[in-house]
Amino acid sequence: xxxxxRIIPCLDVDNGRVVKGVRFVDIRDAGDPVEVARRYDExxxxxxxxLDITASSDNRETMVHVVEQVAGEVFxxxxxxxxxxxxEDVHRMLHxxxxxxxxxxxxxxxxxxxxxxxxxxxSQCIVVAIDAKQVDNGPAPRWEIFTHGGRKPTGLDAVxxxxxxxxxxxxxxxxxxxxxxxxxxGFDLALTRTICxxxxxxxxxxxxxxxxxxxxxxxxxxxxxAVLAAxxxxxxxxxxxxxxxxxxxxxxxVRL
Amino acid sequence: MSKVVIxxxxxxxxxxxxxxxxxxxxxxxxxxxxxxxxVASADHVVFPGQGAIGSWxxxxxxxxxxxxxxxxxANKPVLGICLGLQVLYDHSEEDGGTPGLGVLAGSVRSFxxxxxxxxxxxxxxxxxxxxxxxxxxxxNQVIQMRAHPLWDGIPADSRFYFVHSYYAASDDRDEVAGExxxxxxxxxxxxxxxxFAVQFHPEKSQHSGLRLLKNFVAWDGSSP
Numbered sequence: 511x512x513x514x515x516r517i518i519p520c521l522d523v524d525n526g527r528v529v530k531g532v533r534f535v536d537i538r539d540a541g542d543p544v545e546v547a548r549r550y551d552e553x554x555x556x557x558x559x560x561l562d563i564t565a566s567s568d569n570r571e572t573m574v575h576v577v578e579q580v581a582g583e584v585f586x587x588x589x590x591x592x593x594x595x596x597x598e599d600v601h602r603m604l605h606x607x608x609x610x611x612x613x614x615x616x617x618x619x620x621x622x623x624x625x626x627x628x629x630x631x632x633s634q635c636i637v638v639a640i641d642a643k644q645v646d647n648g649p650a651p652r653w654e655i656f657t658h659g660g661r662k663p664t665g666l667d668a669v670x671x672x673x674x675x676x677x678x679x680x681x682x683x684x685x686x687x688x689x690x691x692x693x694x695x696g697f698d699l700a701l702t703r704t705i706c707x708x709x710x711x712x713x714x715x716x717x718x719x720x721x722x723x724x725x726x727x728x729x730x731x732x733x734x735x736a737v738l739a740a741x742x743x744x745x746x747x748x749x750x751x752x753x754x755x756x757x758x759x760x761x762x763x764v765r766l
Numbered sequence: 767m768s769k770v771v772i773x774x775x776x777x778x779x780x781x782x783x784x785x786x787x788x789x790x791x792x793x794x795x796x797x798x799x800x801x802x803x804x805v806a807s808a809d810h811v812v813f814p815g816q817g818a819i820g821s822w823x824x825x826x827x828x829x830x831x832x833x834x835x836x837x838x839x840a841n842k843p844v845l846g847i848c849l850g851l852q853v854l855y856d857h858s859e860e861d862g863g864t865p866g867l868g869v870l871a872g873s874v875r876s877f878x879x880x881x882x883x884x885x886x887x888x889x890x891x892x893x894x895x896x897x898x899x900x901x902x903x904x905x906n907q908v909i910q911m912r913a914h915p916l917w918d919g920i921p922a923d924s925r926f927y928f929v930h931s932y933y934a935a936s937d938d939r940d941e942v943a944g945e946x947x948x949x950x951x952x953x954x955x956x957x958x959x960x961x962f963a964v965q966f967h968p969e970k971s972q973h974s975g976l977r978l979l980k981n982f983v984a985w986d987g988s989s990p
Contacts, residue, residue, distance in 0.1 A: 514905045556905055582785045587970050607781040632817035634929045681901055712899045733896055765905040765925045
């Protein structure tokens with residue numbers, strides 16, 4: 511009897527539409543974030559994360575409406591990331607029904623923003639998204655923080671940054687390996703374990719999931735508190751329920 | 767028709783609680799308010815809370831809601847959620863020590879203190895051996911410690927969604943309606959007379975949470 515490890519499907523949303531080819535056979539509109547969220551909820555998702563990849567800030571208002579709609583009928587925790595740059599953005603998303611916001615670029619640009627947001631809204635709703643890339647392949651690997659989809663180095667050491675964000679009041683970290691993201695080769699387990707063992711707050715592992723065993727690895731070997739995946743669920747290869755059954759078989763406590 | 771009032775002290779997101787109550791009780795009128803008179807006119811009162819307890823209690827007083835809340839806990843069905851449970855106790859360790867409303871017997875303590883204190887060494891993740899993370903975040907099981915109308919139709923040991931860094935330690939066993947284990951075993955649901963309070967978020971706990979909210983709206987406030 512203990513706290514369950516969480517499985518979190520992630521939806522990339524561009525101007526109010528789910529992108530990256532959702533292929534649910536029995537869904538009316540696979541581009542509708544509300545329908546997709548409803549489906550994941552039915553499958554037993556522990557939370558749902560929306561990543562707003564809309565380039566234009568004019569279209570960000572669309573995301574607020576998406577969150578409002580989903581929060582009106584899906585009663586599990588919702589996290590929204592992408593374009594969260596100021597307190598007003600946090601307020602708007604929480605008010606629309608999000609439970610947490612994920613702050614990424616704005617935290618790198620201005621770490622104090624994380625402190626302000628945590629003080630103002632409480633740590634429980636502030637997730638800091640960390641995009642890390644390995645910079646030293648030697649016997650003692652190092653990872654640094656990158657922004658702009660992994661293109662722009664910041665010089666920040668990933669472990670030191672994770673600790674700093676914890677100190678600044680983040681309630682949770684969303685850790686993505688930019689080396690693995692999109693590869694379907696599995697999590698960067700060394701990175702995941704190093705960060706998870708190095709901080710006192712929960713960590714969600716992300717980046718590289720290609721099959722259900724990868725999810726098990728992330729929890730068991732990466733020491734993650736939760737695992738996030740997009741494509742393996744979107745393409746209908748696996749349901750969230752199947753992922754949980756695999757984890758349960760591996761001896762991991764899940765909510766079935 | 768039942769009037770369900772959600773007390774808004776201005777510190778949290780009440781959208782989800784509001785939507786969840788509307789979802790389970792379509793015939794009820796669900797209102798979010800910080801007006802003491804509206805609270806006084808309610809049939810059922812819900813007070814959710816999040817953030818830090820010190821500023822929450824200050825906001826409660828700044829809005830003149832303390833008396834309305836006291837009146838509600840004295841005579842109508844009340845549901846406290848998260849900080850809404852913690853504030854019912856005598857005292858909280860948070861924010862350098864904060865007096866609570868003293869409706870339930872006991873105190874609110876920090877998981878971090880428990881980790882460093884007498885139970886040190888036991889606060890580890892059974893799978894990875896890591897120190898348990900704080901906040902306690904995610905789906906954990908609630909052991910129903912006594913029969914109650916709000917548990918109606920909810921299987922034993924069901925999982926609910928938690929997110930908190932402080933926990934309630936009850937001094938009166940009769941007031942413990944549910945317990946949860948996270949390093950230590952704490953009060954995750956409390957009940958006394960017309961009051962029910964939960965540490966978890968029923969509005970975010972899918973079927974089990976919605977059932978509890980539905981049970982609350984149907985509850986007349988009498989205890990078994």
